[in-house]
Amino acid sequence: MYVLVAYDVEEKRVPKVNKILKKYLTWTQNSLFEGEITEGLLKQCMAEILPKIDPAHDSLYVYRIANPKHIKKVVYGVEKDFESMFL
Amino acid sequence: MYVLVAYDVEEKRVPKVNKILKKYLTWTQNSLFEGEITEGLLKQCMAEILPKIDPAHDSLYVYRIANPKHIKKVVYGVEKDFESMFL
Numbered sequence: 001m002y003v004l005v006a007y008d009v010e011e012k013r014v015p016k017v018n019k020i021l022k023k024y025l026t027w028t029q030n031s032l033f034e035g036e037i038t039e040g041l042l043k044q045c046m047a048e049i050l051p052k053i054d055p056a057h058d059s060l061y062v063y064r065i066a067n068p069k070h071i072k073k074v075v076y077g078v079e080k081d082f083e084s085m086f087l
Numbered sequence: 088m089y090v091l092v093a094y095d096v097e098e099k100r101v102p103k104v105n106k107i108l109k110k111y112l113t114w115t116q117n118s119l120f121e122g123e124i125t126e127g128l129l130k131q132c133m134a135e136i137l138p139k140i141d142p143a144h145d146s147l148y149v150y151r152i153a154n155p156k157h158i159k160k161v162v163y164g165v166e167k168d169f170e171s172m173f174l
Contacts, residue, residue, distance in 0.1 A: 006115065006119050008116040029093060029095040029146060030095050031116075031118075032093050055164040059162060059167060060162070060163040060164055061116065061119075061160065061161075061163075063160050064160075066157065067157070070152055070157040072151045076142065077140055077141070077145045077147055078145070080146060
């Protein structure tokens with residue numbers, strides 16, 4: 001399965017959420033992560049993140065594409081990498 | 088076709104990029120838009136946006152899913168709307 005995860009959480013919780021997502025997926029840009037993942041690992045990832053966010057103020061969007069062949073990505077401009085973003 | 092568009096552009100260009108994307112897609116959160124769109128309208132949207140961004144510094148990610156049934160979205164926490172974000 002391929003997933004895209006976008007989050008909008010309060011600034012103080014951003015590092016925690018980034019740290020967890022980085023274990024399971026690849027950082028794309030800003031608050032967006034993506035990658036191939038199994039159902040089990042996605043569950044594990046969500047089980048780690050959900051207790052860290054405030055459901056009354058934060059939001060987390062998970063887009064699931066069962067077959068990775070069904071999603072095509074086109075990048076315009078520069079592709080940034082996680083390390084340069086958070087250094 | 089279903090598309091997700093995520094951008095990372097310099098702050099001064101954000102309002103322009105948002106304004107164009109809002110004409111074609113639905114704002115989801117931060118710098119992420121999504122929605123069903125035809126090939127022709129997506130081309131038109133890109134033709135409007137690309138001259139507004141600086142390809143040496145900005146980036147625009149377009150994820151295309153030919154059949155909207157192939158993508159499933161799950162939202163945790165709050166769903167925000169465009170108007171409240173930019174007021």
